[in-house]
Amino acid sequence: MTIALHQLRRRGADRFYPVLSALVALLMWELLARVFAQTYLIAGPVEISRYLWDHAGLVARAAGITTFAAAIGFVLGNAVAIALAVAAVLLPSLARLISALALVVFCLPLVATGPILRVIWGPGLGPQITLAALAVYYTTFLPLMVGLRAAPPSWFDLVRSYGRGRFSALVEVRAMASLPYLFAGLQIAAPAAFLGAMFGEFTGAERGMGVLTIRAMRSLDVAGTWALASTAAAISMLAYAGLGRLSRALNNGPPPLILAPVLEGERRARWRALLHPILVTLILLAIWWLSMEAANLSPFFAKRPADVWAFLITAPEAAAHRATLGAALLETLVLALPGYLLGLALGLGLAIVLVLAPKLARGVMPVAIALRAIPIVITAPLIVVALGRGPAGTITIVALMIFFPSLVACYQGLARTPRQVLDLFDSYAASPLRRMASAQFPAMLPAFFAAARMAVPAAILAATTAEWLATGRGIGGLMALTASTSGYKMLWSAVVVLAAVAVAGYVVVAQIERAVLRIYGAEQLTR
Amino acid sequence: MQANAPPPIQCRDLSRSFGHAGARVDALEPVELHFAAGETTAIVGPSGCGKSTLLRLIAGLDTPSTGSVRIGGETPLQMRQRAALSVAFQDAALLPWRTVRGNIALARKLARLPPDPASVDRLIALVGLAGFEDRRPADLSGGMRQRAAIARCLISDPRVLLLDEPFGAVDELTRARLNHELPALWQGRGVTTLLVTHSVSEAVMLSDRVIVLSPRPARVVADIAIDLARPRATGAEADALIANVTEALAQSAPPRPQPA
Structure with a gap:
C-alpha cells in the first residue's frame, strides 16, 4: 500500500517537474524581457500573447499554409527516405553509394537552394514543399538504415533456414525491427519539415509564416518577430510530441539511441578508398546535369x-x-x-x-x-x-x-x-x-x-x-x-x-x- | 529415395576458415563425417571449438572453405528450399512482435506451406504451452521460449533437425525437464537430428551417437555410440558413458604450456 502510494507520488512528481520547469522558464523569459527591455529587443510571453490575440486571423492563416506545405514535404521526403533505405538494404553492394549520395544532398545549403527552386518552380508552394522534403529525408534515412540492420543475426538465419531470401527478411524481420528507429527519425523530421517550409517562404513566397517573419523582422516589429517564432516553435513541438505519442502507442520499450553510422566503414584497398568519392562525385554531377536537361x-x-x-x-x-x-x-x-x-x-x-x-x-x-x-x-x-x-x-x-x-x-x-x-x-x-x-x-x-x-x-x-x-x-x-x-x-x-x-x-x-x-x-x- | 524418409548427411573434406592470408583463423579443420539416416547425433566440444560452425555449414547458412555437404544427395540449399530442414537457435530467435502462435505459424509461411492453425495449436499443447498461445516472447520464461522454438521447428514437419545448443540459455533444472519432455516429439518420427551442446549429460541422454571435437581448429577426437534403451534414465550405464565422453573431452584439450 505504501509502495503504491509512493509510486503514485513518484509518477506525479515525474509529471510535475517538467511543468514546473516550463513555468519557471516562462517566468524567467518574462523577467528578462522586462529587465533588458532597454538594452536588448526581447518580447516576453505577455507581449507575445497580446500580439497573437490581436493578429489571430492573420497568424492562423499563415500557419495553416505553412503547415500544409510542411506536411506534403514531410510525406514526400520520408517516402523517398524509406525507398532509399530499403533499396540500400535489398542491394547491399549499392548501400555505400546510396548513403554517400544521401549525405551530399543533405549537405546542400537550404538557404541558397531556396531561390534556385523559386525560379524553377515559379510562384506557389513548390519550393516550400521541396525544401521541406529535402530537410526531412536525411533525418529519416539515417536512423532507418540503422534500424533495418538492427535485428540479431539469428533472426535472419531463421528466414534463411527455410530457403527464403532478402525480400522475406525485409518483410518478416527488418520492417518490424526498424519501426522504433523509423519513428525516432520521423519525430525529428516533423519540426525539420516545418523549418524547410518556412525556408521556402523566406525566398519570395506570397503567404505563410516565413513571409510574415521576414516582414516583421524588416520592420523591427519585436513583438511580431517573437510571436511568429513562438508560434512556429509551438507547432513544431506539437508535431514532435504527437509523433512521439504515436510511436509509444505502436512500439513498446524506450526509443533506440541512434548513432549515425560512419560512412567510411570497413578497411579497403587504397585505390578503392580513392575511387569511391570520385565515383560518387561523378554520379552526382550526372544526376544534376541529367535532371536539368530532362526538365528542359x-x-x-x-x-x-x-x-x-x-x-x-x-x-x-x-x-x-x-x-x-x-x-x-x-x-x-x-x-x-x-x-x-x-x-x-x-x-x-x-x-x-x-x-x-x-x-x-x-x-x-x-x-x-x-x-x-x-x-x-x-x-x-x-x-x-x-x-x-x-x-x-x-x-x-x-x-x-x-x-x-x-x-x-x-x-x-x-x-x-x-x-x-x-x-x-x-x-x-x-x-x-x-x-x-x-x-x-x-x-x-x-x-x-x-x-x-x-x-x-x-x-x-x-x-x-x-x-x-x-x-x-x-x-x-x-x-x-x-x-x-x-x-x-x-x-x-x-x-x-x-x-x-x-x-x-x-x-x-x-x-x-x-x-x-x-x-x-x-x-x-x-x- | 523417398521424399518422406529421413536422409543421411555426408560431410566430405568440410572445413571453414575466416579472414584471409596473414590473419587466417581456422574454425574447422577438414573433417569427414557421416550421419546415418534417422539417427540423433550429439556434437560436443569445448566452447568456441567450431561446433556451431559445423552445424551452420550443414544447414547451408555458411559457405565452407573446402569440401561439401550432401543431405540425402541434395545440397543444404535444396533441402532448405523445400522446407525439409529446421534449425533451432541458441537464442530461440522468436520475433518479439509476434505471439507464440504467430511465431510458429511464421515457419509454415516461410516454408511456403499452407496455413494450418489446428496443427499449430496442437503442437503448442504438445510442447506444454497451452494457454500461452497469444503471449509474446517477452512474457515467456527462457524455458518456455525454447519450447516455442522447438514447436516452430516441428511445424514444417522437417526431415532434418539441427539443434544449436537449444537449451544452452536455460537453467539446469529446466534443461533437464526439456531434455526429458521434448525429444519424444521428434524421435521416432523419421528425422535425422544433429544436436550441438557443451553438456555431456545432455549429449548422452538424447543421442544415439556422440562426436567429440577438439578445441580450435576442431578435429573429431572421439566417436562414441550410445546404446541405451529409450526412454532413458540416469543410472550406472549412462554414468559410464558420460565418464567416457568426459574423458575424451579432457584428452582432446592440448597440454597446458609449461614454463621453460
Whole structure:
C-alpha cells in the first residue's frame, strides 16, 4: 500500500517537474524581457500573447499554409527516405553509394537552394514543399538504415533456414525491427519539415509564416518577430510530441539511441578508398546535369556543372570569382566554427552536469528534448533582433542550433553506460567524478561524435541563414545578393562550394572520431 | 529415395576458415563425417571449438572453405528450399512482435506451406504451452521460449533437425525437464537430428551417437555410440558413458604450456 502510494507520488512528481520547469522558464523569459527591455529587443510571453490575440486571423492563416506545405514535404521526403533505405538494404553492394549520395544532398545549403527552386518552380508552394522534403529525408534515412540492420543475426538465419531470401527478411524481420528507429527519425523530421517550409517562404513566397517573419523582422516589429517564432516553435513541438505519442502507442520499450553510422566503414584497398568519392562525385554531377536537361530548364537560371566549372576555373575572370567566393566563405567559417565548437561544448558540458545532478535533469531534460524540436534557425531573426547584426548574433545562432541536439545525444550517451560497469565503480565507492571520467565519458563518445558529425551541415545552415536574413555578410549574404540580382552562376557556385565544405567537415569529424574511438575501444566504432 | 524418409548427411573434406592470408583463423579443420539416416547425433566440444560452425555449414547458412555437404544427395540449399530442414537457435530467435502462435505459424509461411492453425495449436499443447498461445516472447520464461522454438521447428514437419545448443540459455533444472519432455516429439518420427551442446549429460541422454571435437581448429577426437534403451534414465550405464565422453573431452584439450 505504501509502495503504491509512493509510486503514485513518484509518477506525479515525474509529471510535475517538467511543468514546473516550463513555468519557471516562462517566468524567467518574462523577467528578462522586462529587465533588458532597454538594452536588448526581447518580447516576453505577455507581449507575445497580446500580439497573437490581436493578429489571430492573420497568424492562423499563415500557419495553416505553412503547415500544409510542411506536411506534403514531410510525406514526400520520408517516402523517398524509406525507398532509399530499403533499396540500400535489398542491394547491399549499392548501400555505400546510396548513403554517400544521401549525405551530399543533405549537405546542400537550404538557404541558397531556396531561390534556385523559386525560379524553377515559379510562384506557389513548390519550393516550400521541396525544401521541406529535402530537410526531412536525411533525418529519416539515417536512423532507418540503422534500424533495418538492427535485428540479431539469428533472426535472419531463421528466414534463411527455410530457403527464403532478402525480400522475406525485409518483410518478416527488418520492417518490424526498424519501426522504433523509423519513428525516432520521423519525430525529428516533423519540426525539420516545418523549418524547410518556412525556408521556402523566406525566398519570395506570397503567404505563410516565413513571409510574415521576414516582414516583421524588416520592420523591427519585436513583438511580431517573437510571436511568429513562438508560434512556429509551438507547432513544431506539437508535431514532435504527437509523433512521439504515436510511436509509444505502436512500439513498446524506450526509443533506440541512434548513432549515425560512419560512412567510411570497413578497411579497403587504397585505390578503392580513392575511387569511391570520385565515383560518387561523378554520379552526382550526372544526376544534376541529367535532371536539368530532362526538365528542359532554361540555362539562364538552371546552371549545369560545366557552367560552374567555367565560372570558377576556366573563365577569364575566374580568379576574381574565386577570390570573392573564398573571402565570403572565410567570413562565414570564422563565425560558424566558433559557434559549432561552442554549441558542442555547451551541450556536452550541460549533459555531464545533468548526469552528476540527476534531480536537476528530471526538470531540465524534458524541456531540452522539447526545445530540440524547435528548428532553431526560425528563431534566427529573433536573435538578430535581440543581439544585433554583429558576430555575436551569428555565433549564438550557430551555437544554439547545435546545442540542443548535442545535449540530448550526450545525455542519452552517458546514460548508455552498462549497469555492471557502474556497479563496479560503486563497489569501490568511487566518486561520481571518477565514475564520470573513467566509465560514463568513454561510453558516451560514440553518441557525442554522431551528434558532432550531424552538426556540421547544421552549423553551416545556421550561419548562412543568419547572414542571408540579417547580417548580409559572408557567403550567406553573397548568396542573398546574387539571388536578388539574378547572378545565378555565382549562386550555383556558392551552393557547390558550401556543399563540398559541409561534406569535407563531416568527413574530418568522422576521421577524428575513428582516431579517438580506436583508443577508447574499437567495439564502439559504429558502422 | 523417398521424399518422406529421413536422409543421411555426408560431410566430405568440410572445413571453414575466416579472414584471409596473414590473419587466417581456422574454425574447422577438414573433417569427414557421416550421419546415418534417422539417427540423433550429439556434437560436443569445448566452447568456441567450431561446433556451431559445423552445424551452420550443414544447414547451408555458411559457405565452407573446402569440401561439401550432401543431405540425402541434395545440397543444404535444396533441402532448405523445400522446407525439409529446421534449425533451432541458441537464442530461440522468436520475433518479439509476434505471439507464440504467430511465431510458429511464421515457419509454415516461410516454408511456403499452407496455413494450418489446428496443427499449430496442437503442437503448442504438445510442447506444454497451452494457454500461452497469444503471449509474446517477452512474457515467456527462457524455458518456455525454447519450447516455442522447438514447436516452430516441428511445424514444417522437417526431415532434418539441427539443434544449436537449444537449451544452452536455460537453467539446469529446466534443461533437464526439456531434455526429458521434448525429444519424444521428434524421435521416432523419421528425422535425422544433429544436436550441438557443451553438456555431456545432455549429449548422452538424447543421442544415439556422440562426436567429440577438439578445441580450435576442431578435429573429431572421439566417436562414441550410445546404446541405451529409450526412454532413458540416469543410472550406472549412462554414468559410464558420460565418464567416457568426459574423458575424451579432457584428452582432446592440448597440454597446458609449461614454463621453460
